[in-house]
Amino acid sequence: MTRIGVVTDSTADFPGDSQERLGIVVVPLSVTWDGESFRDKLDLSTADFYAMLRERDSLPKTSAPAAGLFEEAYERLLGQLDHVISVHISSKLSGTYGIAQGAAERVGGGRVSVIDSLQTTMCQGWLAMRAAELGAEGVAPEAAVAEIRSWVPRLRLYAILDTLEYLQKGGRIGRARALVGALLNVKPMITIRDGEAHPVERVRGRAAGMRRLVDVLASQGQLARVGVLHGGSPELLGELERLWKERLPGQPLERGEIGSVLGTYAGPGVFGACGLLAE
């Protein structure tokens, strides 16, 4: 039986302890803030990150992992296993995927498959989890990679930002500029589609935002998996989960926290929902 190892980067977010349980290796991006450098999720917990984001005037800078970190991870896994599936944040949002691909070419010897998730956060986490499950089931690497790739177009991610301030400050506003408005209490909804952030619509107030978030994701089609996400505000998930239970009774909900890389641009108070469309 072929044994498969799974690598991802720290922009992937996981429900509960699934990352540890499935033995997924996470390569951290780095967060540089006021001259100090942190390894995402290792030196700086997500909770501390959001607390600092609220307090500090300056914004952190994030950077893709050094190629050496990927080479090291691939070499270590290939020493014990037959194949590595490496799943990453959309190549249109970060240089991480390109760096992983370069590392795979140098040290992989054809045994590392690098996948562009065209997504991030829990959508990316789901791909890594599925790869680990397929590996554990003994599925051949080619079949596992094909299945993971087939999931990519079925992923949906929507988020409601508390403010566009962070997206604007971070210089990543792009198309979402269309969502800026003079009224307070206007919450922009964004989505990641085809690997890029796009504006969806605007809502007045958080409560209306939660209802629209559920409406918009549920209208995408039948959902095989549903995740709820928050950024430094776990208290928001209670109401969001209640709305989902009303809409899709019996559907398990996977809880996740949006990590610091995405959080730098989304800002504190962001919440979201993600889904995997049924085949």
Place this chain on the structure above:
Amino acid sequence: MATAPPTSSADAGSPNASDRPAGSFATSEHVREAIAAAATWLELQASSVDALNVFPVPDGDTGTNMSMTLRAAADAALAETTDRAGTVLGAAARGALMGARGNSGVILSQLLRGFAEGSTGKECLTIADVVDGFARASDAGYKAVGRPVEGTILTVARRAAEAAQAAASEVRTLSKLLERVLRVTDQAVAETTEQLDVLRQAGVVDAGAQGYRLVIEAFWRVACGKPIVTDGATTAPAASHALVAAQHVGEGELGFCTEFLIQNPADSVETIRAYVESIGDSVIVVGDSGLVRVHVHALKPGGVLDYAAERGTLTRIKVENMQVQHDAGTDAPSASEGVSNIGVVAVAPGLGFKELFGSLGAAAVVEGGQTMNPSVQDVLAAVNGVGFRELLLLPNNGNILLAAQHAAEQTPRALRVVPTRSIPQGIAALLAFNYEADLDTNAALMSEAAGRVATIEVTRAVRSAQVQGFQVERGQSLGLLDDTLVAVAEDLVEAALSALARAEPERREIVTVYRGADTTEAQATTLAEAVRAAHPHLDVEVAAGGQPHYPYILSVE
């Protein structure tokens, strides 16, 4: 329609003037004269028709809207140089539609269109053509309105058609025919008071009905050779209406193109020109002791209108905000940098709302609202001036809906009207715009969002009245919930709170207070605090709307 000189041109198949007795037909020149007379007649009486407003709130623009619509018709008739009466009438109808303002203007343009329908290409109009015209006008009017209501302009149009039909075989001249029609329409207008509850309570006749009667009266006057003048008492307020609108539209760097006529000016042409030149540029002042035409570009139109109103009777007042025209032509974000292929055009009064709609992504904002209904032409210019092939239009006022729908029919672009009836509905609709959805889905999403918002308008009564079960005294504060009067109070805050109490506040989340042009931020904050104190669960926000006449507009969602 005056005594007709026989014309020499003959045309097989159409009535030939030389075969007919004088007074029994109308030539192209008669049609031009009649439409121009109707426009002038309505201009002279616009303010008295405006005053027939059933609501004691400052939104009665029926007379002004109808006269501006007719003036557009008269200009188009003048520009059509043919000697075929039917063609001139058709041009007038087309002009009326392009210049139509407000619902009453659009309905009037449809009456004219109907009237013209049967005469296409005819050299002159016979008694039978005019009888047929009244019938077709009535039919077109009823068709133009989704749910026709009796006691309105439609009733008068129908009664006029019946009267014309009844008189057809008994009269030999157009003046006699029109006299019979006029007698019946007088009666029909008077009866409108009893046909509609709102009119009965306010003790007035329907303004649109009265407007149509005035049109018929002007036709009759032309046919009998009576002058188009009034006793003068009703003329001045027509100008003051335009003044109110003009002072509130705000100014851009380009200012306003202001045009008007002064009848029987107290000063000489030279004196008037000297003054106008001192306050603006592009000045044209021409005329004689009986009539002076003024054209000026000035930052504020109020001053020149005030000056002129003191020196004579103003007519044909036209004030256009050149900044808005300029913006509509140049500011539109190009589709290439936009994130959607769909553009949104909104109608809004006041600088604050204009900026607000712009900041929320509207591609163009047409200046207009309650007391200043934009014409179909204004809306079309904005729609055709933005770089989008697919468009959504937010009229944001019930009285602009019809003009919006007509603009939608006339633009080559794919345009959907989202029937928003208030500014808060318009903002809710714009916010609900979905960048991923197509045109029809967006129209549906936006209509739905508009429907979830309650609109409260707070103003002061402009006169005393008994209306919708309330005894209102001039100067009292009124609270309207979705266009229905629900509160009468001694102050604005009290009226707003009392209207809010009727808007199911317990199931609402956000209240936005839009303050009017004459309301300070401190005053608006006082209202916001009162709302918070009364309903602690509500999120309350204050924004500058800059709207005229309404110190506060509240969006409740």
